[in-house]
Amino acid sequence: MPHFATEESLIHVAIKAEPLFHLGPITVTNSMVGTLIATVILASLAFWASRNSAVVPGRFQSFLEFPLEFLGGIVRSQHPTRWSAILPPILTIFLLVLVANYVGLLPGVGTIGLHVVEDGHEAVVPIIRPASADLNFTLTLALVAFVLFVSWGVRANGVRGYLKETFVANPPYMTPLMTPIHIVSELSRIISLSMRLFGNVFAGEILLAVMLALTFAIVPTVFLGLEMIFGAVQALVFALLTLTYITLATAGHGGGHDEEHEPGEHDADDVALRAGAH
Amino acid sequence: MEALIQEFDVNLVSLVFQLINFLLLLYLLNRFLFKPLLARMDERSSKIEKGLEDAEAAARDRELARAEREAAVSEARKEANEMIARANKIAEDTRNEILTEARTEAEKVTTRAREEIVAEKDRAMAEIRGQVADLALAAAGKLIRHEMDDKAQKRLVEEFLAEVKPAGSSKSARS
Amino acid sequence: MDLTPLAAGLAIGLGALGPGIGLGLGVSKAMEALGRNPEASGALFVPYVLGLALTEAVAIYALVIGLLILFV
Secondary structure (H helix, E strand, O other), rough: OOOOOOOOOOOOOOOOOOOOEHHHEEEEEEEHHHHHHHHHHHHHHHHHHHOOOOOOOOOHHHHHHHHHHHHHHHHHHOOOOOOHHHHHHHHHHHHHHHHHHHHHHOOOOOOOOOEEEOOOOEEEEEEEHHHHHHHHHHHHHHHHHHHHHHHHHHHHHHHHHHHHHOOOOOOOHHHHHHHHHHHHHHHHHHHHHHHHHHHHHHHHHHHHHHHHHHOOHHHHHHHHHHHHHHHHHHHHHHHHHHHHHHHHHOOOOOOOOOOOOOOOOOOOHHHHHHHHOO | HHHHHHHHHHHHHHHHHHHHHHHHHHHHHHHHHEEEEHHHHHHHHHHHHHHHHHHHHHHHHHHHHHHHHHHHHHHHHHHHHHHHHHHHHHHHHHHHHHHHHHHHHHHHHHHHHHHHHHHHHHHHHHHHHHHHHHHHHHHHHHHHHOOOOOHHHHHHHHHHHHHHHHHHHHHHHHH | OOOOOHHHHHHHHHHHHHHHHHHHHHHHHHHHHHHOHHHHHHHHHHHHHHHHHHHHHHHHHHHHHHHHHHHO
16 A cells, blocks of 8 residues: 555645656656755855855855855864765755755645546645655665765775774774674664655655645644754754764774774664764 | 757757847957956955055054154153152242251351340340449438438448348359 | 554554653753753753754654554
């Protein structure tokens, strides 16, 4: 049962992106449209900034500079030497996730759709689906984050150093026990990153749809405001977690970082949290 | 896992599309958003820093100028005070000098006047004495012309003169 | 009788229980710290948000499990 959209229900819930049309071998889904909209918004902002930015910022430029300044400050404080290389991907992730989340809150998104006949009954396929409610999108970003922190770990400690740090436990005889845990914890970052974002946005979409179906005009507005906060927080969380994983990967064993606590005793998130604290 | 992937519809086409989209966006944002804005922000912060430095320097200069001005004013005041004191002293000296001069002059004048007065008095005295003798002689002559003869008259004058002489000699000794 | 919706509801309901308590504890501690030391808000913010996100992830896992039970 892929859809809730039966005759008596107004709630349209699809856990995956739905195909709109086929472009040769490529199936264009509605989340791709959402992604493209977010990209176009960001690109036009970027073009605006490249044309009109001034030393003394106007209102709009201050608004654009705010995430730059905020995340830039955090990245700078954690990576004083490498911040200029680390910052762009983090910021891109943040802005893309933020705008993709907010695209889901625009009126018409998820409600304006095409009528298709599927599995014998009629269904409405929304033209635009917020990109972050598609696991492909979040998984891609999580993979990008994974590639980022692995490559930074390699760049900071060398291939041998990175492998040693990741797969050899502190007392070497513990290695056979710890290595699988380490591998799982590293890989689970991908799953947790992508699932967190997907789950939040998807649940938010369902929440909005349910509220819209169950109640009248004012109640969904409250949840819409709530979703705006969540959208920003989730974007920030994704960016900050990526940054924290990079920080962890670049920290290395050289500085006696893991001397006082066994790396295997806590799961990756716990260590990441601690690293995020300083 | 199979079911999971299928249910979430994770497929290579979407993944590749998202990846390309992300990389394109990364390039665009980095090229057109982050770099200009970061450059502007750096420029601004350096400008602000410079402005602050300038302001600090200006404040320092102002402070310096103020101190200088104050020093000049106090110097001038001291000088003026000195000048006034000197002038006062000169005036005092001059006054004293003039006063003493005047006093000695006055003293000189008074002594000379006194001397003159004394001399005048002496001269008048002598004159008066001569005249008094003549007058007395004339008056006495008129009074006693009828009752006395020449002999008695002569004796009387002689007696009178004798009486006068000791008094005149004593008077002349006094002056 | 199809018990799948019940299973899904139980999965998300019970799965939200722990993160709910955890989030409450985390926020209460953060507020306490903030009340004691308001100047630390800047230093607290990033670990606070990360901690909340990591706690909340558990509820999200439960949601995913619930969705899987429902749909798969």
